[in-house]
Amino acid sequence: MLVVNGVYKSYSRGGMFSSDRQQILRDVSFAYKQGECLGIIGESGSGKSTLGRLLLGIEKPERGTITLHGESVENRSSRRGRISAVFQDYTSSINPYFTVEQAILEPLIRKRNGREVNRSKIERLLCQVGLSASFCAKYPHELSGGQIQRVCIARAIATESSCILLDEAISSLDGSVQMQVLQLLKDLKDTFQLGYLFITHDIQAAAYLCDRVLFLRSGQIEEIVDIAQLRNVQSPYAQKLIRMMMN
Amino acid sequence: MKRLRYLFNNKLAALSLILISATFIVGIFAPWMAPNDPNEVHMELRFASPSWEFLLGNDHLGRCVLSRLIHGIRPSVLWVLAALFVSAGLGTIIGFIAGYRRGRIDSFLMRICDIMLSFPGYVMILAIIGILGVGVENILLAFVLIKWAWFARIVRTSVMGYAELEYVKFSKALGVGNLRIMRTHILPVTLPDIAVASSSAYGSMVLQISGFSFLGLGIQAPHAEWGMMLNEAREVMFSRPEMMLAPGIMTVVFVSAVNFFADAIQVALDPKLRTNSSNRKYQSALVAEKMRRDEVA
Numbered sequence: 001m002l003v004v005n006g007v008y009k010s011y012s013r014g015g016m017f018s019s020d021r022q023q024i025l026r027d028v029s030f031a032y033k034q035g036e037c038l039g040i041i042g043e044s045g046s047g048k049s050t051l052g053r054l055l056l057g058i059e060k061p062e063r064g065t066i067t068l069h070g071e072s073v074e075n076r077s078s079r080r081g082r083i084s085a086v087f088q089d090y091t092s093s094i095n096p097y098f099t100v101e102q103a104i105l106e107p108l109i110r111k112r113n114g115r116e117v118n119r120s121k122i123e124r125l126l127c128q129v130g131l132s133a134s135f136c137a138k139y140p141h142e143l144s145g146g147q148i149q150r151v152c153i154a155r156a157i158a159t160e161s162s163c164i165l166l167d168e169a170i171s172s173l174d175g176s177v178q179m180q181v182l183q184l185l186k187d188l189k190d191t192f193q194l195g196y197l198f199i200t201h202d203i204q205a206a207a208y209l210c211d212r213v214l215f216l217r218s219g220q221i222e223e224i225v226d227i228a229q230l231r232n233v234q235s236p237y238a239q240k241l242i243r244m245m246m247n
Numbered sequence: 248m249k250r251l252r253y254l255f256n257n258k259l260a261a262l263s264l265i266l267i268s269a270t271f272i273v274g275i276f277a278p279w280m281a282p283n284d285p286n287e288v289h290m291e292l293r294f295a296s297p298s299w300e301f302l303l304g305n306d307h308l309g310r311c312v313l314s315r316l317i318h319g320i321r322p323s324v325l326w327v328l329a330a331l332f333v334s335a336g337l338g339t340i341i342g343f344i345a346g347y348r349r350g351r352i353d354s355f356l357m358r359i360c361d362i363m364l365s366f367p368g369y370v371m372i373l374a375i376i377g378i379l380g381v382g383v384e385n386i387l388l389a390f391v392l393i394k395w396a397w398f399a400r401i402v403r404t405s406v407m408g409y410a411e412l413e414y415v416k417f418s419k420a421l422g423v424g425n426l427r428i429m430r431t432h433i434l435p436v437t438l439p440d441i442a443v444a445s446s447s448a449y450g451s452m453v454l455q456i457s458g459f460s461f462l463g464l465g466i467q468a469p470h471a472e473w474g475m476m477l478n479e480a481r482e483v484m485f486s487r488p489e490m491m492l493a494p495g496i497m498t499v500v501f502v503s504a505v506n507f508f509a510d511a512i513q514v515a516l517d518p519k520l521r522t523n524s525s526n527r528k529y530q531s532a533l534v535a536e537k538m539r540r541d542e543v544a
C-alpha cells in the first residue's frame with residue numbers, strides 16, 4: 001500500500017550560501033502492507049521523525065519515491081483520508097484556540113466537505129478512546145498530557161484512514177499512562193482493522209504492538225524482521241538494541 | 248466573543264478603548280463636531296480665555312483651540328492609523344510568505360528587511376522629506392516604507408515558530424491547503440503578536456508625526472495638527488504656558504491609552520494568558536524583549 005523506494009534526504013547546515021549538507025536518510029526502501037503494524041525503531045537522531053514527515057508527504061524526498069496506492073504521497077488529494085498521524089509533542093498537537101470538539105471536527109469537515117457531522121459521532125469517538133462527552137467543550141490547556149494524546153488518537157481515527165503514523169506518540173507520557181494508551185491502540189487496531197506505522201525508540205512497546213519492526217541507524221535501514229523473529233536478528237546494531245532492552 | 252468580554256472586564260482597557268474610539272469618531276466627523284471653523288481668525292480674541300463660544304479659549308491668531316484640536320485628530324491619529332494598516336498589512340503578507348515558505352525566498356526577503364532596517368528610522372524619514380518635500384503624505388509614505396520591514400520581521404519569526412507545531416503538521420498530513428492552514432491555524436495565533444506590535448508601533452508613530460509637525464516638516468499651516476499646535480504654543484511658552492496644555496495633554500493621553508490597550512489586547516487574544524496570571528507577566532516580558540531586539544527604527 002505504502003511503498004518507499006530509494007529515498008534520500010538531507011538538510012543544509014549553514015545559511016543561504018552554504019552548500020554544506022547533512023545527510024539524514026540514505027537509500028531507504030521498504031513496503032508497508034495494508035493493515036499491518038510496522039514498528040520503526042532507532043536511536044535519537046537516527047532520522048525516524050524525518051522519515052515520518054516524508055511518509056506523510058509534509059516534506060519532499062531529495063531522491064527516490066514514496067507512493068500510496070500507486071500515487072505519490074506529495075499529491076494532497078492522494079493522501080486525503082488515507083493516512084493520518086499522532087505526534088510526539090502533545091503540548092502543541094491541538095490548536096490552542098480549538099475546543100476538543102473543533103479539533104476532532106477538522107478532519108471530518110475535510111472529508112465530508114460539509115458540516116452535517118453531528119455531535120454524537122464526536123461523542124462516540126471520545127468514548128472509544130476512553131474519554132467522556134464532557135470533554136467536548138474543553139480547551140487543550142485544560143487537559144492532561146494523556147488526555148490530549150487520547151484526543152489526538154480520536155482525531156486520527158476520525159479521518160477513517162486505514163493507516164495511522166504514530167511518531168513517538170506515547171514517549172512523552174509516564175509509565176502507567178503509556179501502557180493504557182498502548183492497550184487502547186491495540187484495541188482500536190482490532191476493532192477498526194487499522195494499520196499503524198509506529199515510530200519509537202522503545203523496543204518493548206514495539207514488540208507489544210507491532211507485526212514487523214524496522215531498525216533505522218543513522219538514516220539507513222539495518223534490518224526488517226517479523227516480531228516473532230525478534231530474538232534472532234542478524235545485524236549487530238539490532239542485537240545491541242535488543243540486549244540493552246533485556247537488561 | 249469571550250476575548251471581547253475580557254477587554255471590557257479590564258477597566259483600564261475598557262477606558263482606553265472608549266477613549267481611542269471616541270477620538271476616532273470625533274476625528275472622522277470633525278467638520279460636524281467642531282464648534283467653530285478651525286481656521287477662522289479673530290485677531291480681537293488673541294489668547295482669550297475659555298468662553299462659551301470657544302470652550303478651550305483662542306490661540307495667537309484668535310482661532311478656536313477646541314476646533315483645531317478636533318480637526319487635528321485627522322492627521323495626528325487617523326492618517327497615521329491608515330499608514331499603520333498599510334505597513335502592518337504589507338509586513339504581515341511578506342512575513343507570512345517568508346516564514347511559511349522558508350528557504351531561498353525567506354533568505355531573500357529577510358536580506359531586504361535587513362537593508363531597510365539598517366537605516367535609522369529618523370534619517371530615512373528626513374531623507375524622504377528631503378527628496379519629496381515637506382508634508383504629512385511624505386512622512387506617512389516614509390512610515391510605510393520603514394515599518395513594513397519591522398512588521399515583516401516580527402510576523403515571520405512568529406509564523407516560523409507556529410508553522411513547526413504539531414497541529415499544523417497534522418493538517419498538512421491530512422492534505423489541507425496551505426491558505427486554509429494559514430487562515431485557520433497560523434493567523435489566529437500570530438494575531439496577538441501582530442496586534443501588540445501594531446498597537447505599540449501606533450503609539451510611537453503618533454508621537455513621531457507630531458514631532459515632525461512640531462519641527463515644521465509635517466502638516467503645513469494653516470491646517471491644524473497637535474504637534475504644530477504645540478510648536479505655535481512654544482513661541483509664547485513663557486508668557487502663555489497654558490497654550491501648551493490642550494495639545495500636550497491630548498497627545499499624552501491618547502498615546503498612553505494606545506499603550507494600555509496594546510497590553511490588554513495581547514492578554515485578551517491569548518487563551519493561555521487569560522486563565523493564568525503568572526504566565527501573563529512572563530509572556531509580556533517575552534514580547535517586550537522581542538520588540539526591543541526587533542525595534543531598530
Ligand SMILES: Nc1ncnc2c1ncn2[C@@H]1O[C@H](COP(=O)(O)OP(=O)(O)OP(=O)(O)O)[C@@H](O)[C@H]1O
Nearest residue numbers: 011012024042043044045046047048049050051201
Ligand atoms: N528541519 C530540519 N533542518 C535541519 N536538520 C534537521 C531538521 N529536522 C531534523 N534534522 C536533523 O535530522 C537528524 C534526525 O532528526 P530526526 O528528528 O529525524 O531524529 P529522530 O530519529 O526522530 O530522533 P528522536 O528519537 O530524538 O525524535 C537530526 O540530527 C536533526 O538535527
Ligand SMILES: [Mg+2]
Nearest residue numbers: 048049050168
Ligand atoms: Mg523524533
